[in-house]
Amino acid sequence: MKLLLINHYAGSPKHGMEFRPFYLAREWVRAGHQALILGASFSHVRTTQPEPGFAQFQGVNYHFYDTPTYQGNGVGRVKNIWSFCRQVWKDADILSREFEPDVVIASSTYPMDIWVARRIAKLSKAKLVYEVHDLWPLSPIELSGMSPRHPFAMICQKAENDAYRHADVVVSMLPKVHQHMADHGLDLKRLHIVPNGITLDEWQAQGEPLDPALQAHLATQRAAGRTIVGYAGSMGEPNALDVLLDAAKRLKNEPLAFVLVGGGHLRERLEARVRDEGLVHVAMFPAIPKAQIPTLLHGFDIAYIGWQRTPIYRFGIAPNKLMDYLMAQRPVLHSVEAGNDPVAEAGAGLTVPPQDPQAVADGLLALAALDPAERAAMGRRGREFVMQHHTYPVLAQRFIDAVAG
Numbered sequence: 001m002k003l004l005l006i007n008h009y010a011g012s013p014k015h016g017m018e019f020r021p022f023y024l025a026r027e028w029v030r031a032g033h034q035a036l037i038l039g040a041s042f043s044h045v046r047t048t049q050p051e052p053g054f055a056q057f058q059g060v061n062y063h064f065y066d067t068p069t070y071q072g073n074g075v076g077r078v079k080n081i082w083s084f085c086r087q088v089w090k091d092a093d094i095l096s097r098e099f100e101p102d103v104v105i106a107s108s109t110y111p112m113d114i115w116v117a118r119r120i121a122k123l124s125k126a127k128l129v130y131e132v133h134d135l136w137p138l139s140p141i142e143l144s145g146m147s148p149r150h151p152f153a154m155i156c157q158k159a160e161n162d163a164y165r166h167a168d169v170v171v172s173m174l175p176k177v178h179q180h181m182a183d184h185g186l187d188l189k190r191l192h193i194v195p196n197g198i199t200l201d202e203w204q205a206q207g208e209p210l211d212p213a214l215q216a217h218l219a220t221q222r223a224a225g226r227t228i229v230g231y232a233g234s235m236g237e238p239n240a241l242d243v244l245l246d247a248a249k250r251l252k253n254e255p256l257a258f259v260l261v262g263g264g265h266l267r268e269r270l271e272a273r274v275r276d277e278g279l280v281h282v283a284m285f286p287a288i289p290k291a292q293i294p295t296l297l298h299g300f301d302i303a304y305i306g307w308q309r310t311p312i313y314r315f316g317i318a319p320n321k322l323m324d325y326l327m328a329q330r331p332v333l334h335s336v337e338a339g340n341d342p343v344a345e346a347g348a349g350l351t352v353p354p355q356d357p358q359a360v361a362d363g364l365l366a367l368a369a370l371d372p373a374e375r376a377a378m379g380r381r382g383r384e385f386v387m388q389h390h391t392y393p394v395l396a397q398r399f400i401d402a403v404a405g
Contacts, residue, residue, distance in 0.1 A: 001400070002034045004101035004126075006117050008084050008108035009046070010039035012057045013202075013290050016047035019320065021107060023199050025060045027396030035060060036099055040067040040084040044077070047263075047287060073144070078152065081110060088116045096123035103403050106167075107131040111159035118166055127403060130167035135180060135315060136160060142312040143238070161185055169402050176316040176339035192402035196318045197390035198327050207294030214261070214285050218299040221257035226281075227368040228257050229333075230300030232293060233321040235264030240306030240335060245273055246357035247364065248282050256281065256368060261296060263287040297328035301375070302349075302367050306335035309354040313338035326386045329379030331370075333363045348382030 003025070010021040025035040041052040041064045052066035065087045070076030088095075095101070104126050106117035114130055121128040137156035140146040146153050164170065164186035171194050172181075182188055209215070221228050229248075235241055241260065248258045258279075260270070263286060274282045288296060297303065303325040307313060316339040325332050326342070332349035334341065335356070343349045350367055352359040367375065 001028075001103060001403075002036075002099060002101045003028055003103045003105065003403075004036050004038070004095065004099060004120065005105045005107055006038045006088060006113050007105075008040045008081065008110070008113065009043040010037045010062065011043070011046050012060070012062075014048065014057055015050055016290075017045040017320075018043075019290075020196060022057070022060055023197075023392040024396050024399060026058060026199075027392050028400070029059050031396070031400070033400070036101075037062045038088055038095075039064050040080065041065060042067050042069045042080060044070070073140075081112065085112055085116050088113070089119060092116070092119045092123055095120055100124060101126045103127045103129055105129040105131055106163065107133070109133045110136050111156055111163055114159055114163040114167070118162075127168045128166060129169045129171060129403060130163040132170065132172040132174065132177065135174070135177065135312070138180070139312055142310055143308075169405075171399060171402055173318040174316040174339075175318075176314065180315060192398070194395050194398050194402065195390060196320050196323060197392050197395045198323045198386060199392045202291070203294055203327050205294075207296070207298075208289065208291040210288065210292055210295050210299075211285070214288070214296070215299075217283055217285075218259065221259075222299075224255075224257075226255045226257040227301045228259060228299065229302045229304055229364055230259045230261070230297070230330075231304045232261045232288075232296055232324070233305075235260070235262050235267045235270060237266065238308055239264075239266075240308055240354065241266065241270055242273075243306055243335060243355055243357050243360055244304055245270065245277075245279065245282065247360035248279055249277060250357060250361040251364065252279065252281060254365065254368075256364065258282040259285070259300070261285045261288060293324055294328060297324060297330055300328075300330050302333055302364060303328070303330040304333050304335075304360075304364075306360070307338065307354050309337055316340045317342075323386055323390055326379075326382030326390075329376070329383045331367055331375045331378040332382065333360065333367060335360050335363075342385070343382075346382045346385035348378050348385065 007021045009018045011017050012022040028035045050064045055062045067080050067083045070080045101124050104117045104121040106114040137153040164184050170191050332343045334343040334351045335354050350363045352363040
């Protein structure tokens with residue numbers, strides 16, 4: 001089977017997020033299929049931008065289209081999206097003739113690539129698949145306050161409705177989307193849930209060594225007898241790190257050390273808070289290569305993941321970082337209100353309400369007070385949950401079964 005996957009933000013372990021296109025494609029190639037990923041040369045979520053043109057990474061083929069850079073969510077990002085979609089549309093004949101896909105997958109976060117994918121699928125007589133990461137335009141409407149009558153929101157809504165009507169298969173990472181999609185025209189017989197997951201080869205060993213300063217800090221905190229509460233990932237509004245700092249402030253006299261590792265547009269402001277509020281038990285470090293994540297997480301005693309309180313999460317959540325936490329066998333403090341809760345499903349930690357610093361503080365104290373053997377048991381349950389439901393060999397085959405069914 002030949003699969004053409006269109007994902008504007010596609011990355012790799014070399015380039016950074018998004019990782020899912022790479023991991024799925026790599027498993028498809030290992031299973032004997034052919035895969036080609038189309039992405040843009042610039043994406044705000046990558047740490048390293050690829051050169052435009054063709055590339056291959058660990059056997060996965062890419063074509064990165066030359067797109068303009070941008071900052072934030074303004075006109076520059078719209079131009080970037082338009083540039084990518086326009087170029088792929090223009091290449092539809094070439095892609096159909098030279099790659100001859102059996103399956104064309106529209107997988108960018110925004111839904112407008114469904115029009116490009118539909119054109120290629122029609123020329124190729126291929127199956128059309130729409131893969132849903134987030135619900136657009138509902139996400140920017142509910143998370144960012146965008147008006148439903150904003151021109152961008154209206155374009156997104158038209159694309160989403162077209163996707164549900166025209167796609168042969170819809171794959172969603174979010175598990176509770178059925179009613180929303182049905183309301184927008186999807187026959188639910190065509191819907192399949194394939195969540196996020198992990199790749200096993202990154203967890204065969206302990207991971208690459210950490211930067212000496214980060215490693216030394218973890219060792220110092222452990223030697224001092226402090227319980228290490230860690231966060232690894234993006235530092236943006238959705239990640240509720242202000243709530244974690246508010247909780248840390250309440251716990252400044254407890255034997256807890258907070259370690260935050262990552263980058264993002266809120267990083268500088270969070271660093272200023274740590275400095276200005278005298279949070280000496282909180283340390284922040286820059287983002288690290290993905291290969292170092294297992295090493296880092298094994299240095300945590302408790303892993304934190306938080307969310308904003310917002311209705312959009314009623315459709316479910318599928319966070320990559322949580323899969324890493326669970327694979328590292330870390331007990332998790334989960335601050336969330338959503339349609340699903342993998343931490344509760346796995347029995348891998350505690351769940352507390354979102355945007356509630358006192359609840360987060362109380363939850364961390366409760367986990368820290370547990371016997372280490374009890375926390376270890378939580379960690380084992382988390383890993384077993386991921387191994388059963390969330391490894392990429394399993395997920396890639398579920399995707400193929402959905403397409404072939």
